[in-house]
Amino acid sequence: MQFNKSLIAWYSVNKRELPWRNTKEPYYIWLSEIILQQTQVKQGLPYYEAFVHQYPTVFELANAKEEAVLKLWQGLGYYSRARNLHATAKYVAVELDGIFPDNYTDLLKLKGVGDYTASAIASFCFNEVAAVLDGNVYRVLSRYYGIHTPINSTEGKKVFKALANDAIDIENPAEYNQAIMEFGAIQCKPSGPDCLICPLIESCAAYRKNEISILPVKIKNKKPKNKYFNFLVYISDSDKTVIEKRVGKGIWQNLYQFPLMETEKSIDETEFLKRLNSVESFQDVTLFNSVDIVHKLSHQHLHTKFWIIKTQELPEKGTDISQIEDYAVPVLIKNFIEEFNFEYEI
């Protein structure tokens, strides 16, 4: 059997039951695809359920506050996805009367929708012949055809795109796209793939040449950069603290945090007080964590200290401590809030 027909046959037997597989409604497909970008099904699933429950149609999502969307997205990462999700919902609801574009070219124009997502929606919802190319597809194709071109190089993207367009089943692009991704996700896994029960074992170049473990080839990531964060956790006599919105560029845009003092290296209390007192009058300061909390992102390692500052008056307008859970915060801040337990402290 051909490569694509074999995958479809495999898929019909082995596919997982997932909520977005029971619909062709573009809103649900789009929502699931945005959530699943660089995110495993297991991690994204509860978020998908929450969004569908909270925003059953594109109109509810469009009418929501961005703050509410970010709060529901909290913990999933890559927050530009949530901001773009909301912006696109507003665009589709208002400008397109709630009707999503019905083809690859127009879908691609939506914020947060790139080549992969446009292909996925176009094929799943409208059966357009548009081959998806995600991490799973790269792996399956590179192994099956024995391609050593790095998948994250410009050349590689070109080569694999051509291969994907060549392999797609033009009679059933939706099934084929689902099939090759599912196959990559649960059988042709990054490590320890189940080759011995693989329907493609006879014709798989990587298996024949014993290259399963070295394919796909990928250009290595650069080392993450170290950063040193000091969060100023104020507690006033009237049980307020200071929390502020992250604006501008960089990570966690539009999420909330305690006032941040970033330093070149890890600092001690003397150094901290020196920098703090150059701005403010006396405070009672204690360090929450004696050892830096290292929050690891894919491109940054954040060495973090939380400084508890008890004070009569806040340096700026405060927020009731009882309300901090309402704000969308990075996981680093969320973990601190849970561990610190303000209620016990005040």
Next chain:
DNA sequence: AATACGGGGGA
């Protein structure tokens, strides 16, 4: 052509 952008999980 590179880099920024999160967080969780597997080996």
Next chain:
DNA sequence: TCCCCAGTATT
């Protein structure tokens, strides 16, 4: 530690 994940936008 390092790699991967239903990638996209910006530089």
